[in-house]
Amino acid sequence: MAVRFSFLFLSSLLLTSSFWLLAFADDDVSTVAGDDLLIRQVVDDDNLLNADHHFAIFKRRFQKVYATKEEHDYRFSVFKANLRRAKRHQKLDPSAVHGITQFSDLTPREFRRNFLGVNRRLRLPADTKKAPILPTNDLPKEFDWREHGAVAPVKNQGSCGSCWSFSTTGALEGANFLATGKLLSLSEQQLVDCDHECDPDEPGSCDSGCNGGLMNSAFEYTLKAGGLMREEDYPYIGTDRGTCKFDKNKVAAKVANFSAVTLDEDQIAANLVKNGPLAVAINAVYMQTYVGGVSCPYICSKRLDHGVLLVGYGSAGYAPIRMKEKPYWVIKNSWGENWGEKGYYKICQGRNICGVDSMVSTVAAVTTSH
Numbered sequence: 001m002a003v004r005f006s007f008l009f010l011s012s013l014l015l016t017s018s019f020w021l022l023a024f025a026d027d028d029v030s031t032v033a034g035d036d037l038l039i040r041q042v043v044d045d046d047n048l049l050n051a052d053h054h055f056a057i058f059k060r061r062f063q064k065v066y067a068t069k070e071e072h073d074y075r076f077s078v079f080k081a082n083l084r085r086a087k088r089h090q091k092l093d094p095s096a097v098h099g100i101t102q103f104s105d106l107t108p109r110e111f112r113r114n115f116l117g118v119n120r121r122l123r124l125p126a127d128t129k130k131a132p133i134l135p136t137n138d139l140p141k142e143f144d145w146r147e148h149g150a151v152a153p154v155k156n157q158g159s160c161g162s163c164w165s166f167s168t169t170g171a172l173e174g175a176n177f178l179a180t181g182k183l184l185s186l187s188e189q190q191l192v193d194c195d196h197e198c199d200p201d202e203p204g205s206c207d208s209g210c211n212g213g214l215m216n217s218a219f220e221y222t223l224k225a226g227g228l229m230r231e232e233d234y235p236y237i238g239t240d241r242g243t244c245k246f247d248k249n250k251v252a253a254k255v256a257n258f259s260a261v262t263l264d265e266d267q268i269a270a271n272l273v274k275n276g277p278l279a280v281a282i283n284a285v286y287m288q289t290y291v292g293g294v295s296c297p298y299i300c301s302k303r304l305d306h307g308v309l310l311v312g313y314g315s316a317g318y319a320p321i322r323m324k325e326k327p328y329w330v331i332k333n334s335w336g337e338n339w340g341e342k343g344y345y346k347i348c349q350g351r352n353i354c355g356v357d358s359m360v361s362t363v364a365a366v367t368t369s370h
């Protein structure tokens with residue numbers, strides 16, 4: 001677990017000028033139309049010559065229909081920019097595969113607004129309890145809660161910034177499985193409609209449905225409300241309904257307590273193994289183009305903008321230069337099974353890549369007799 005990223009490897013990269021070119025080109029905050037000269041230099045022509053062909057396949061595969069010719073042409077230009085972006089991501093993240101995804105006709109801004117959903121303060125409220133420090137000497141080399149029945153099928157948040165609600169239900173589904181032996185799928189829509197929990201340190205900052213939220217406030221809401229209903233009793237519609245249809249008599253899982261896990265990968269692993277899947281936040285910039293493999297970008301912002309579920313860890317020989325065993329986290333996403341590796345993402349350990357270790361919470365469920 002304690003394997004650290006090789007600094008020798010990183011510094012050898014720093015010495016190559018192509019690395020600097022890529023590093024400057026990776027300004028994903030800039031507009032996607034990005035006619036950035038630096039970007040152009042790292043794209044080979046064949047990619048763009050094939051753009052028509054790729055776009056036709058993309059439209060068929062993801063059943064994309066555009067209302068007007070203008071919209072179609074605009075989306076094609078965005079798509080081409082995303083092909084260039086995927087190519088940049090591929091160079092910066094060689095152990096993963098980057099390419100065309102269902103998000104390839106969206107600008108990074110549209111993507112962030114509609115498919116992420118951690119849009120506010122990135123720190124935990126001051127009064128969040130800290131998880132107790134656990135022993136780490138007996139941790140298994142690999143672990144995956146999917147193999148122990150604690151993980152519900154991959155869900156799809158659709159075009160709604162409600163990732164935080166899926167991260168929350170995923171963690172409580174796992175904790176409830178540990179407490180009761182039963183795996184129930186829990187309601188995100190209850191959180192979207194009913195949870196308006198605010199940050200005690202920053203009262204204007206509250207959970208707000210498709211406009212984002214935070215897992216820890218959602219645990220707090222769930223604790224106060226009395227629990228979450230099942231998915232089938234309060235189904236997901238992927239929009240802000242504006243009214244809360246929570247029925248306290250139909251609570252299926254209750255929060256006993258929740259706490260923040262310290263920024264330490266051994267502690268994160270120990271909490272995962274002991275308490276079930278963990279709610280984590282991440283910077284999702286590489287996820288827009290992710291197709292598979294272990295994501296281990298040389299550079300990635302730690303600005304957290306997406307809530308996901310940590311379900312396991314493993315190791316594989318994926319290091320690009322020497323095929324060394326390197327540990328990675330297994331992450332459940334909420335963009336359906338057609339994204340990534342059947343809905344899952346792998347990201348390397350060792351450097352708090354994309355902030356994945358920065359905001360980790362564990363939840364315990366009440367044992368109920370239903």
Ligand SMILES: *[C@@H]1O[C@H](CO)[C@@H](O)[C@H](O)[C@H]1NC(C)=O
Nearest residue numbers: 132256257259364365366367
């Ligand atoms: C959280 O709740 C669980 C289940 O009731 C309990 O076993 C555990 O000790 C609690 N943890 C903390 C840190 O209070």
